[in-house]
Amino acid sequence: xxxxxxxxxxxxxxxxxxxxxxxxxxxxxxxxxxxxxxxxxxxxxxxxxxxxxxxxxxxxxxxxxxxxxxxxxxxxxxxxxxxxxxxxxxxxxxxxxxxxxxxxxxxxxxxxxxxxxxxxxxxxxxxxxxxxxxxxxxxxxxxxxxxxxxxxxxxxxxxxxxxxxxxxxxxxxxxxxxxxxxxxxxxxxxxxxxxxxxxxxxxxxxxxxxxxxxxxxxxxxxxxxxxxxxxxxxxxxxxxxxxxxxxxxxxxxxxxxxxxxxxxxxxxxxxxxxxxxxxxxxxxxxxxxxxxxxxxxxxxxxxxxxxxxxxxxxxxxxxxxxxxxxxxxxxxxxxxxxxxxxxxxxxxxxxxxxxxxxxxxxxxxxxxxx
Amino acid sequence: xxxxxxxxxxxxxxxxxxxxxxxxxxxxxxxxxxxxxxxxxxxxxxxxxxxxxxxxxxxxxxxxxxxxxxxxxxxxxxxxxxxxxxxxxxxxxxxxxxxxxxxxxxxxxxxxxxxxxxxxxxxxxxxxxxxxxxxxxxxxxxxxxxxxxxxxxxxxxxxxxxxxxxxxxxxxxxxxxxxxxxxxxxxxxxxxxxxxxxxxxxxxxxxxxxxxxxxxxxxxxxxxxxxxxxxxxxxxxxxxxxxxxxxxxxxxxxxxxxxxxxxxxxxxxxxxxxxxxxxxxxxxxxxxxxxxxxxxxxxxxxxxxxxxxxxxxxxxxxxxxxxxxxxxxxxxxxxxxxxxxxxxxxxxxxxxxxxxxxxxxxxxxxxxxxxxxxxxxxxxxxxxxxxxxxxxxxxxxxxxxxxxxxxxxxxxxxxxxxxxxxxxxxxxxxxxxxxxxxxxxxxxxxxxxxxxxxxxxxxxxxxxxxxxxxxxxxxxxxxxxxxxxxxxxxxxxxxxxxxxxxxxxxxxxxxxxxxxxxxxxxxxxxxxxxxxxxxxxxxxxxxxxxxxxxxxxxxxxxxxxxxxxxxxxxxxxxxxxxxxxxxxxxxxxxxxxxxxxxxxxxxxxxxxxxxxxxxx
Numbered sequence: 006x007x008x009x010x011x012x013x014x015x016x017x018x019x020x021x022x023x024x025x026x027x028x029x030x031x032x033x034x035x036x037x038x039x040x041x042x043x044x045x046x047x048x049x050x051x052x053x054x055x056x057x058x059x060x061x062x063x064x065x066x067x068x069x070x071x072x073x074x075x076x077x078x079x080x081x082x083x084x085x086x087x088x089x090x091x092x093x094x095x096x097x098x099x100x101x102x103x104x105x106x107x108x109x110x111x112x113x114x115x116x117x118x119x120x121x122x123x124x125x126x127x128x129x130x131x132x133x134x135x136x137x138x139x140x141x142x143x144x145x146x147x148x149x150x151x152x153x154x155x156x157x158x159x160x161x162x163x164x165x166x167x168x169x170x171x172x173x174x175x176x177x178x179x180x181x182x183x184x185x186x187x188x189x190x191x192x193x194x195x196x197x198x199x200x201x202x203x204x205x206x207x208x209x210x211x212x213x214x215x216x217x218x219x220x221x222x223x224x225x226x227x228x229x230x231x232x233x234x235x236x237x238x239x240x241x242x243x244x245x246x247x248x249x250x251x252x253x254x255x256x257x258x259x260x261x262x263x264x265x266x267x268x269x270x271x272x273x274x275x276x277x278x279x280x281x282x283x284x285x286x287x288x289x290x291x292x293x294x295x296x297x298x299x300x301x302x303x304x305x306x307x308x309x310x311x312x313x314x315x316x317x318x319x320x321x322x323x324x325x326x327x328x329x330x331x332x333x334x335x336x337x338x339x340x341x342x343x344x345x346x347x348x349x350x351x352x353x354x355x356x357x358x359x360x361x362x363x364x365x366x367x368x369x370x371x372x373x374x375x
Numbered sequence: 376x377x378x379x380x381x382x383x384x385x386x387x388x389x390x391x392x393x394x395x396x397x398x399x400x401x402x403x404x405x406x407x408x409x410x411x412x413x414x415x416x417x418x419x420x421x422x423x424x425x426x427x428x429x430x431x432x433x434x435x436x437x438x439x440x441x442x443x444x445x446x447x448x449x450x451x452x453x454x455x456x457x458x459x460x461x462x463x464x465x466x467x468x469x470x471x472x473x474x475x476x477x478x479x480x481x482x483x484x485x486x487x488x489x490x491x492x493x494x495x496x497x498x499x500x501x502x503x504x505x506x507x508x509x510x511x512x513x514x515x516x517x518x519x520x521x522x523x524x525x526x527x528x529x530x531x532x533x534x535x536x537x538x539x540x541x542x543x544x545x546x547x548x549x550x551x552x553x554x555x556x557x558x559x560x561x562x563x564x565x566x567x568x569x570x571x572x573x574x575x576x577x578x579x580x581x582x583x584x585x586x587x588x589x590x591x592x593x594x595x596x597x598x599x600x601x602x603x604x605x606x607x608x609x610x611x612x613x614x615x616x617x618x619x620x621x622x623x624x625x626x627x628x629x630x631x632x633x634x635x636x637x638x639x640x641x642x643x644x645x646x647x648x649x650x651x652x653x654x655x656x657x658x659x660x661x662x663x664x665x666x667x668x669x670x671x672x673x674x675x676x677x678x679x680x681x682x683x684x685x686x687x688x689x690x691x692x693x694x695x696x697x698x699x700x701x702x703x704x705x706x707x708x709x710x711x712x713x714x715x716x717x718x719x720x721x722x723x724x725x726x727x728x729x730x731x732x733x734x735x736x737x738x739x740x741x742x743x744x745x746x747x748x749x750x751x752x753x754x755x756x757x758x759x760x761x762x763x764x765x766x767x768x769x770x771x772x773x774x775x776x777x778x779x780x781x782x783x784x785x786x787x788x789x790x791x792x793x794x795x796x797x798x799x800x801x802x803x804x805x806x807x808x809x810x811x812x813x814x815x816x817x818x819x820x821x822x823x824x825x826x827x828x829x830x831x832x833x834x835x836x837x838x839x840x841x842x843x844x845x846x847x848x849x850x851x852x853x854x855x856x857x858x859x860x861x862x863x864x865x866x867x868x869x870x871x872x873x874x875x876x877x878x879x880x881x882x883x884x885x886x887x888x889x890x891x892x893x894x895x896x897x898x899x900x901x902x903x904x905x906x907x908x909x910x911x912x913x914x915x916x917x918x919x920x921x922x923x924x925x926x927x928x929x930x931x932x933x934x935x936x937x938x939x940x941x942x943x944x945x946x947x948x949x950x951x952x953x954x955x956x957x958x959x960x961x962x963x964x965x966x967x968x969x970x971x972x973x974x975x976x977x978x979x980x981x982x983x984x985x986x987x988x989x990x991x
Contacts, residue, residue, distance in 0.1 A: 136385060180392045182385070240429065243414040243422025256430040260596040281415040288404055295404075299397035303390055311386070315393050322400040326407070333410050 015297070016364060022293045023345065023360055027057055029287060030346030033274045037258050037266040049267050049348055056350045060357030067361025071369060076309055079123075079130035083150075086123040089116040090157035097161075105161050115351040117158050117166040122355060122362070124154060124173055125316030132181035133309035144178055162209055165341035169323050176319040181312060234270070237263045238332045241273040249280030267348040269340055273332045291325055301367040310366040317359045431605065432463070432595050434501070435566045438586025439532045441613035443546060443576065445622040446648070446849060450537055452546055452577075457533035458508040460516065461501035464492060466525030466595075476523055481505065481512045503551065503568050506665050507533055534570070534577075534664045540657035542625050544685035545618075545649075545785070545847070547575020548660035564588070573663075574683075576616060576847060579784045583851055586613035615852040617859075619648035627974050628653040631967045637934075637954040638686035638826040641971055644834035644940060644949045646864035647843025649783070650975060652827070654686040688781070688788045691823040692953055695908030695960065696751045696892075697936045698772075698818025700836060700880060703748055705771035706759045707876040714744045714879050720754040724761075726810050731757050734909070748883035749891035751907060753817050760816025765807055768815060769795035774870045775832040775842070777824050782844040782867065791828060794821035819911055830951035833938040836884070837904075837946035839877050840870040885943050888965075893937065896965035900973050902943040907960035908936030910953070932956040937964035941972045948975050 012020070035050035075082075093116050097104040106113040128147055137143050151174045158167045241257035244250065253259070258266045258274040266274045276284050295318065302314030321344050328343040330336035342349055344356040414422065443452040460481075467473055474488040483505060491502065504526075508516070513528055520526065534549045550573045556562045561582065562571065569588060572581035589610030594602045628639040632655040641651040658675065675683065684690065706712035722738035724731040733739070733753040739746070747755035760768065772778060778793030792798070794815060796807040814820030827845065835842045844865040851860045884904035887893040892907040911933055935957040940949040950968045957963040 176396055180389060180396060182388065182392075237429075239414065240422050240425045242411070243418050244426035245415050246419035246423060247416055256594075257426050260430060260594070260602065262426075262429050262597045264597075276411070276415065281411060284411055284415075285408065288408060292401060292404055295397060295400050299393065302393050308386060308389055311389050311393065315396060318400070319396060322396075322403070326400070326403045329407050330410075333407065333414060335407075335410055 015300075016367065018293075019297045019360075019364060019367075022290055022297065023357075025290050026287070026294070026345040029275065029290075030271060030343075030348075031057070033271050033278070033346065034267045034348050036252050036255070036278060037261075037263075037274055053348050053353070056348075056353040057357070059350070060354045063354045063358040064361035064364075067358045068364045068368065070365070072310065072313055072362060072365050073369070075126060076130045076133070076313075079127045082123050083127040083154075086116070086120050087153055087157065090120060090154060093117075094157065094160055105163050112350055117161065117163055118351040118355045120154055120158065121166070121169055121173060121320050122317075122359060124151060124170060125177070125313060125320060128174065128177045128181070129309055129312035129316055132177065132312050133307065137182060143182060147174065147178060147181075159206065159209055162211065163340075164206075164210065165327070165339040168327065168339060169320060169341065172323045173316060173320050176323075177312060177316050180315045180319075234264055234338055235331075235334055238270050238273040239334050241270075242276040242333060245277040245280045245283075247281045249276075249278050249283050252278055269328065269338075269342060269347060270332055271347050272329050272343050275346075276332075295322060298363050301363050304370055305366050306370040310369065314363055314366045317363050321356065321359060429597075430594055432593050434591045434593060435569070436589035436591055436608075436610040437531055437570065438588055438610035439612040440534060440549070440570070440586060441584030441852075441854065442615045443584070444615065444617050445620045445625075446618065446650075447622065448617070449622045451542065451618065451620075451622070452534060452536050454532035455535045456530055457506060458510075458513045459503055459529050459531050459533075460505045460508055460512075461527045461529055462492075462504050463501045463525045463527070467492075468524055473523060473525070476519065477504070480515045480519065481508065501527060501568070534661075536660045536664075538622070538626075539661065540659045541629055542620060542622075542652070543575075543657045543660045544654045544687070545575050545620065545652050546660060547577035547786075548573055548663040549577050550664060575660075575685075575785060576618070578786050580616055580848065584613040584616060586854075587611040612854045614854050616848050617850040617852065619643075619650065619846050619849045620652070621650045621975065621978070623978065624651040624971060624975050625653065627651075628967070628971055629655065629657070631970055632954065635954050635957065636680055636686070637952070637957075638690055639950070639952050639967065639971070640687050640826050640830035641948055641950045641975065642830050642834045642843070642845060644837040644843075644946045647831075647834070647846045647866065648849065648864075649845050649847050650948060651971065652687045654684065654690070656680050656682045658682040685785065685787075686826065686953075688783060688785060688825050688827045690953070691789055691791045691825055692934055692936075693820070693822055693910040694818040694824045694829060695910040695934070695936050696753075696818055697829060697906045697908035697938050697951075697960075698815075698822060698824075699748060699751065699756055700884070700906055700938075701772050701775050701777070701832070702756055702759055702763075702768055702816050703744060703883075704775075704870075704872055704876055704880065705763055705768050707744070707879060708771070708872060709763060709767060711762050712744075712759060714875070717741055717743050718747070718752075718755045718758045720752050722754065724754050724757040724813065726757070726761070726813050729810055731813050744879065745883045745886060748880075748906070749886035751887075751892045756816045757813050760812045761809070765812040765815055766795050766797075768812070769793050769798070772822075775835060776867065777828050777832065781825075781827050781831050782865075783827060784847050788827075789825060791824040792821055818908060826951045826953050829936075829938050830949055833940055833951060834946075834949035835870055836877070836880055837940035837949050839874075840872055842867045842870060881943065884940075888939070892959075892961045893939075893965050895961055896937065896939060896969040898941075898969050898973055901941050901976055903939050903941040903969060903972055904943040904946075905937055905939030905965065905968060907965060908938070909959050910934040910936055912956060929956050933958050935960040935962065935964040937961070937968045939965075939968040939972065941976065947979060948972055 031050050031053055034053050038049035093107060094104055096107070098106045098108045098113065105115050105117060107116065127150065131147055131150065151170065155167055155170050158170060237257065241263045244257060255274070255277045257263045257277050263270055263273055275287065298314060298318040302311050302318060305311040305314055324341050324344045327336050327339065327341045331338045342352040344352065439454045442450060445451055470489065470492055474485045477483040477488055478485045488504070508528065516523070516526060516528055536546060549570050552562055552565050552567065552569045552571045556571065557565060557567065565588065571585060572578035587610060590608045592605040594605055596602055624641060628641065628651045632639060632653055635655060637655055639651060639653040640649070642648065643650055707714060719741050720733060720738040722733045722736055738754060739750050739752045742750065742752050742755045746752070772793045778790055780788050780790050799805055799807045811820055815822050831842060831845060844867055846862065846864055848862055850862060853860065881904060884906055885902060887907065888896045888903050888905050893905045896903050896905050912931055935954045936952070937960045938951045940946040950971055952964040952967045954963050
């Protein structure tokens with residue numbers, strides 16, 4: 006059922022902010038992919054525009070289908086998602102020791118990105134259905150719900166997505182209702198478990214992932230080797246200075262000293278070109294998006310809507326924090342894309358679908374009174 | 376109702392906790408901004424410098440070394456194009472696979488490459504991996520350029536010595552500047568890998584012929600590929616040297632020595648020009664100028680015949696009977712002896728409890744100074760030495776320039792020994808024994824000289840006393856202005872001998888060739904004056920008298936000396952020849968001197984004739 010009401014002021018603002026961030030992303034991708042395109046004759050920024058087009062469709066679809074209807078099928082969707090995650094381990098394409106992608110002709114589809122959306126949906130449904138009380142209902146059961154997905158993602162292995170997965174879970178459990186006392190217990194419990202969990206995670210990691218985490222502490226240990234990504238990103242950002250170098254003089258990205266400039270390190274490209282002032286503008290856009298999303302959640306008509314919006318917010322917010330944090334050297338490099346800016350089909354489409362779900366919640370907040 | 380309330384309160388709680396999430400994210404953004412402020416504003420300049428260092432490389436533009444010519448403008452050393460393989464350590468992605476690939480492609484030992492990579496500290500300065508690649512090797516490297524990041528092939532000029540080992544000691548060779556040298560002021564402004572002279576005139580005139588390096592600043596991408604040129608400071612080629620060497624004479628001298636160890640020095644007694652300077656065995660400077668493997672170096676350095684030693688100025692030999700020229704001068708200048716003083720030579724000279732023998736069994740009979748020089752009578756000079764004492768002889772020897780550097784512009788000249796009572800006390804902390812004077816009087820014992828010193832001394836006899844500093848470089852041509860800058864002859868003063876002394880020396884040295892021990896130097900073309908000498912080889916030698924020369928193992932045989940000048944009445948060339956372990960000087964060394972003198976005077980004549988006809 007397509008909602009045909011004309012968008013109001015709020016929705017225009019929301020869409021404009023999102024478009025602004027998308028545009029900045031395309032510009033940054035353009036600036037590193039100009040010149041001879043790497044692999045194939047279609048330049049990356051053009052491909053990204055196609056992804057945004059597909060993302061717009063996903064966005065409109067996500068706005069249109071009533072989230073209550075979606076939530077009704079949450080458990081089924083989650084089951085299907087787990088099946089896909091299991092399948093990718095068997096049938097997926099393997100790159101750099103990680104098996105994350107389904108090859109669909111020329112495209113690659115990463116089910117773990119979509120899994121985050123479905124996780125938000127299923128947790129929102131769980132917490133909104135009945136008033137949950139007590140330890141078991143509030144933490145253990147949703148934890149058991151999340152665990153198979155997490156394990157399958159770790160199995161690929163995809164550390165970044167696994168971390169987002171965990172963060173989404175924790176923030177939704179917190180928002181969904183944990184008393185202060187329970188929170189303290191939870192923290193105590195987690196910190197006791199941490200060494201074991203860490204051991205489990207650490208041993209399941211590939212060598213390159215471990216090295217990334219180690220060199221995070223000191224990229225200068227091996228500037229040409231494992232610390233190379235971290236160091237070059239830091240140089241790119243730092244050399245941007247207050248006002249940036251502009252597109253032509255941004256040598257770190259133009260001369261490809263900065264690896265992965267179009268994907269995970271797109272923020273560093275932007276920071277080198279536009280400097281501190283430019284990044285503040287970009288941060289203002291992201292802050293606006295956070296405010297608007299939080300307002301949607303706040304004004305949602307029911308717990309399901311609120312939790313759904315809060316989940317989307319925490320998913321996008323977490324990726325933003327970790328991605329920017331890792332390019333600036335305050336998180337290890339874990340391979341999380343910057344939402345709405347990094348090049349990539351699955352991440353673009355998923356992020357835009359998340360925006361669509363947010364707007365969906367906003368649109369349905371008055372229907373109760375119809 | 377109550378359900379609605381709980382529902383309502385619960386919803387309020389949800390909203391409250393939602394605000395925490397929002398606040399957390401906003402605080403996160405603030406923290407990120409603070410970090411950004413630190414990176415971009417506080418440390419901005421630092422990272423800007425790092426990014427410049429990433430982007431910009433400086434490539435040294437090596438200047439072509441100056442050319443070296445002989446006295447007739449014949450080319451001795453030039454530069455030929457060469458493909459050199461360089462490596463920038465910073466651009467390497469994988470050292471192991473690079474080392475493996477280099478072994479496969481051009482046969483560079485894997486371990487050696489790794490060792491060199493490990494030594495390299497300044498990682499963005501390209502290091503020379505291999506000089507003089509063949510075209511095939513260069514093509515192989517170029518074909519794999521995309522996999523082998525950091526490698527670069529540069530077309531550069533390589534020093535080339537056109538005549539191989541000929542005059543190698545004199546020209547020297549070149550090589551990469553050493554890390555220690557880079558700290559010295561003489562090598563200021565050079566980058567690691569610069570080519571400098573390592574020996575010979577290449578070393579002493581290095582600053583003249585080195586040229587000034589230029590610098591090219593380029594922008595590179597992350598793979599080290601050149602993107603564009605930012606700035607160029609052109610290099611200036613080095614200046615050319617015109618040596619005093621006469622190439623045909625040098626070639627002849629080398630071929631006359633052949634396989635024997637020894638040295639030949641020929642000087643122009645009128646100005647000190649070094650016409651020829653040969654040390655045998657020689658080395659090929661072309662081989663030494665390439666970057667050598669340690670194994671080849673080891674082989675050259677440990678050669679028992681010491682090909683790297685320039686015997687003309689680093690070989691110190693007892694002068695043997697050639698020293699009699701100096702002893703005779705000392706006697707004639709003193710009031711204790713005159714040209715007419717006669718001595719009966721019976722073949723022996725007792726001194727203390729030792730008996731010194733003459734080289735001729737049974738002796739020469741009654742001798743005066745002239746006859747004693749012509750016949751090289753040892754007993755006569757034993758008497759002279761005994762009368763004069765060592766210090767008088769030493770004083771004269773120093774006037775002839777012995778025991779001091781000749782001042783030739785070549786590295787590591789040695790000065791020999793002029794023994795005296797003072798010398799023995801200072802060096803050996805012993806007193807001088809009278810018997811030691813007797814050996815010294817015939818140029819044995821402690822006395823030692825270099826062939827170059829003897830050549831300079833002989834030239835001084837020929838020109839009546841001017842002690843020239845050997846001139847190796849006659850002129851320098853500045854590349855930028857093409858101006859020829861002449862180097863004037865330099866002398867170290869005059870030997871203050873009476874005219875009669877010189878006259879007697881001239882007469883008796885002529886007699887040596889016409890009727891004495893140097894008969895094999897007699898020439899139909901020109902009158903030659905000379906003196907033979909036999910230097911006892913240092914080392915434990917079986918010393919029974921009467922053992923014939925040929926019966927001895929070669930390393931114990933005496934060295935053959937001959938010094939000469941010609942034409943006797945108007946000297947144009949002075950020669951000193953020493954051939955190691957060849958016995959009596961008259962037999963082997965004299966013919967060499969004669970051949971050189973004849974050849975040189977012949978070319979002088981044709982040159983004169985050519986000049987005269989040219990003027991007509």
